[in-house]
Each structure stands twice: as C-alpha cells, then as structure tokens.
Amino acid sequence: MASTTNTSFGKGRPDEYIDAVMNQVKAKNPAEPEFHQAVQEVLESLRVVLHRHPEFQSAALLERIVEPERVILFRVPWFDDRGGMRVNRGFRIEMNSAIGPYKGGLRFHPSVNLGILKFLAFEQVFKNSLTTLMMGGGKGGSDFDPKGKSDGEVMRFCQSFMTELCRHIGPDTDVPAGDIGVGGREIGFLFGQYKRIRNEFTGVLTGKGLNWGGSLIRPEATGYGCVYFADEMLKSRKDSLAGKLCLVSGSGNVSQYTVEKLLDLGAKPITLSDSGGIIYDPAGIDREKLAWVMDLKNQRRGRISEYAEKFKGADFVAADANRDHNPMWAIKADCAFPSATQNEINAKDAANMLKNGVKVVSEGANMPSTLDATRLFLEANILYGPAKAANAGGVATSGLEMSQNSMRLGWTREEVDKRLHGIMCSIHKTCAETAETYGTPGNLVNGANIGGFLKVANAMLDQGLV
Numbered sequence: 001m002a003s004t005t006n007t008s009f010g011k012g013r014p015d016e017y018i019d020a021v022m023n024q025v026k027a028k029n030p031a032e033p034e035f036h037q038a039v040q041e042v043l044e045s046l047r048v049v050l051h052r053h054p055e056f057q058s059a060a061l062l063e064r065i066v067e068p069e070r071v072i073l074f075r076v077p078w079f080d081d082r083g084g085m086r087v088n089r090g091f092r093i094e095m096n097s098a099i100g101p102y103k104g105g106l107r108f109h110p111s112v113n114l115g116i117l118k119f120l121a122f123e124q125v126f127k128n129s130l131t132t133l134m135m136g137g138g139k140g141g142s143d144f145d146p147k148g149k150s151d152g153e154v155m156r157f158c159q160s161f162m163t164e165l166c167r168h169i170g171p172d173t174d175v176p177a178g179d180i181g182v183g184g185r186e187i188g189f190l191f192g193q194y195k196r197i198r199n200e201f202t203g204v205l206t207g208k209g210l211n212w213g214g215s216l217i218r219p220e221a222t223g224y225g226c227v228y229f230a231d232e233m234l235k236s237r238k239d240s241l242a243g244k245l246c247l248v249s250g251s252g253n254v255s256q257y258t259v260e261k262l263l264d265l266g267a268k269p270i271t272l273s274d275s276g277g278i279i280y281d282p283a284g285i286d287r288e289k290l291a292w293v294m295d296l297k298n299q300r301r302g303r304i305s306e307y308a309e310k311f312k313g314a315d316f317v318a319a320d321a322n323r324d325h326n327p328m329w330a331i332k333a334d335c336a337f338p339s340a341t342q343n344e345i346n347a348k349d350a351a352n353m354l355k356n357g358v359k360v361v362s363e364g365a366n367m368p369s370t371l372d373a374t375r376l377f378l379e380a381n382i383l384y385g386p387a388k389a390a391n392a393g394g395v396a397t398s399g400l401e402m403s404q405n406s407m408r409l410g411w412t413r414e415e416v417d418k419r420l421h422g423i424m425c426s427i428h429k430t431c432a433e434t435a436e437t438y439g440t441p442g443n444l445v446n447g448a449n450i451g452g453f454l455k456v457a458n459a460m461l462d463q464g465l466v
Helices: 014-028 035-043 048-052 054-058 061-065 116-128 153-167 186-198 221-235 252-262 287-299 307-308 347-355 371-380 391-408 414-439 443-463
Strands: 071-079 085-096 102-108 137-142 174-178 243-247 271-274 277-280 314-319 335-337 360-362 382-384
Touching: 014 035, 014 054, 014 061, 014 153, 035 048, 035 061, 035 116, 035 371, 035 391, 035 443, 048 054, 048 443, 054 061, 054 085, 061 443, 071 116, 085 102, 085 153, 085 174, 102 116, 102 186, 102 391, 116 414, 116 443, 137 174, 153 186, 153 347, 174 335, 174 360, 174 391, 221 252, 221 335, 221 360, 221 382, 221 391, 243 252, 252 271, 252 287, 252 391, 271 371, 277 307, 307 360, 307 414, 347 371, 371 382, 382 443, 391 414, 414 443
Parallel strands: 102 137, 102 174, 243 271, 243 335, 335 360, 360 382
Antiparallel strands: 071 085, 085 137, 271 277, 277 314
C-alpha cells in the first residue's frame, strides 16, 4: 500500500507552526546557513500575521513559500585562452511566480553555491513584491570567477552558460539580470548567445546596453534607490542627509552610485572597500575621487588599496580573516550603507557602529547584517532599512526596463529616475504603514517582511495548490 507524507503543520498554534516549518527547512536544506538565516528572519516577522490570518496556516502557505518552484543545476564547460578545458557549475533558482515571471540577478563568483542562491531567491520574492511591479522571485549564477579573465574567456563562459540557461528563461517566464560579477560586459555576451540560439530579440535580460534595449538609470538604480530610502527614513524624523558622514562598503556598481547620490544630496561619504581591505578618507570622497574609483574598478579592474596611494590623507587597512570585526564599522559616522556582500556586519560591528554615532543604516547589499546585528539595530531604535526594501531600486528599474522593452520604447533619464524615486518612497510608506498596522511601529524589518509576504501569499491562495 502506498504511503503519503503530510508535511503540513496547519493544526498547531501559529507559533508552533512557524517553529515546525523552520525546523523542517533546516532538516531539508542542510549546510545552507544563509538560506536558514533568510527564512528565519521572515518567519519571525510573520508570527503576528498568522494570528490574524489563520487561512495562511491552513493552506500550508509557509511550507510552500520556502520551497523553490524549480531548481536548475547544470554543467558549464568552456575553453580558456590556452585551449585548456574548464568546467564550472551553473544554477537558476526559480523561487516563486505567484505575482509574475521570475526576476532576479545572476551572480558569477567563487562563493556561489546552492544555499547562497536560495537565500537570494527567497529574499527576491519579497523585495519584488514590495516594488509594486508584477515580478516573481528568482536568482542564479555560477562559481565562475570573472576576475582576472580575458574578455574572450568571459565570452566563451557566458556563451556556454546561456546555451543551457536559454531553455529555462524567457520574457514571460524568467528574466535574469546582473549581480556580483555580472555587469554590462557579461549581460551583452549572455544576451547575444540567447538571441543566436532562440532567434528572437526579446527583453529576456535586464541591464542591457542602452543602444539595444537597456534602460537609463539601470546601472545607478540600486545605489540611488538605497540613498532615496535612507532619505525617506530621515524625513520621517524631520531630518535629511545634508552634512551627514557616511560609511559605504564595497566599491562596485552599488557602492559607486550610492556615493554619487550621497554627494547629490549633500552628504559626505568617507569609506569604500573590496576583498583586499578598506579605505578611509576623512576629507571625503568627492566627485573627482569617485570618477577615479570608477575608472579603477570598471576599466582597469584594480584594487581599492591604490586609492590610498593616489590620494594623500586617505588610509588603507588590509583585510584580515582572523579579525572578529570590520574596522570600517568602527569609524565615527552618522549613516552606514553596507553595499558589499551578505553578513558583512556582525554583532560586534553593529555595536561599534552604535557606539560611534551611526543613526541610519540603509542596506545596499543583500542581507549584509547578521540576525544578531539586526536585533541590535532594532533594539537601539535607529533608522534601519533592511535590504529587501532599501536595495529594491535595482530590481524596480529592471522592471521598468521590462516595461520599456514590451512597449518598444525608451524613457528619458529624468523619467526613469522620477519613477525610481517614486517606487522607493512607496516602498518606505508600505514598510512604515505595515509595521504600524501589525503593532511594531518603526520596525521596518517587520514592515518589509510582512508587506512583501501578504501580496504573494494572497496571490498563492487565489491560484490554488500549485
């Protein structure tokens, strides 16, 4: 006689249900700590929701929303410049399509694995929901490292990667974008191979070149949006970014345009970083220095340590894996924009930030703060914008690029920036009002998690058990 396994915990109390789902996630997804962390943060916010909405529990919503709709894992063989054969892994996590086609970036980095991509795809579901645009959540990439590779090697890898990925994506199915290690060069090679194989010119990727379907403001969008969100948080306390000392981590696309928009709004950014260490410039990173950093990182692909050699008065502190904190977060400042990678701020870093005057944290990277760090920020009642809200500007503008592609037209820079600004204001309003509605005023973590969840959960209820 065939047996069935009932994975629903719908008959217990809401708190018991959430704990059971969390235990199941850990049991079914071992050795994936980033995924566990992302799920736990959301589930903790949903405790109050389930007490008001028992229908979500009876429909096994949580068991379903933590399970990807589809996981694609494939081999990516390619030739290096010496004719040597190389093999990498390719991934695509299609997490949830309840409110639209899967949408989320591709990351090329040696650290990429299934657990990291599942955490990113899970976060993407709620982030995309908050944008008000009709986009589901997904994420993908490879453990390929574009750093140090020639253009020819990157092209051959991208072509091999897309040869398999093209079977699973499309403008109405799954629309990838860029992420760490995937910029304009990589998107171009990926799009060219998709077009070659499928014989169609469609908006299947975002972050495209401006002369072949890309959107103005797309490269700037995540950084700009993160600053717009911080500005909205400050406005809620009748303050502004003008004159604020700002810590910015990372030195890639998000960090660069975070610095640019901070300068536009009168703030003073004083740090940047990469995997080699941090630079601290007490005089401030002005537009001339930012232009130099952009050339260093985007054209010469150099290391941030060169900044301290170029500009007098700037200090460089090398990274040290044995250090239990990041010295950047111990620098006196008013605002922090973590824009490098996940879990770059631990509890000690958070304590140092609070001790040294940081009153605003707006996350440009995905989940840059550990759960312990997040708790410290919330307990201190500072203005804390979690990543799924604060860095949603990138995917929001990707959505705007999709709209422009569908209509076969392009909007002006001013029009896209205006729409981006409006979306970030709307996201802040949703987070603030949702937090208030569910009894945790000012807690934008709860506001973002609950606000993003409700739209997706109600769509899943409407569409039945699929």
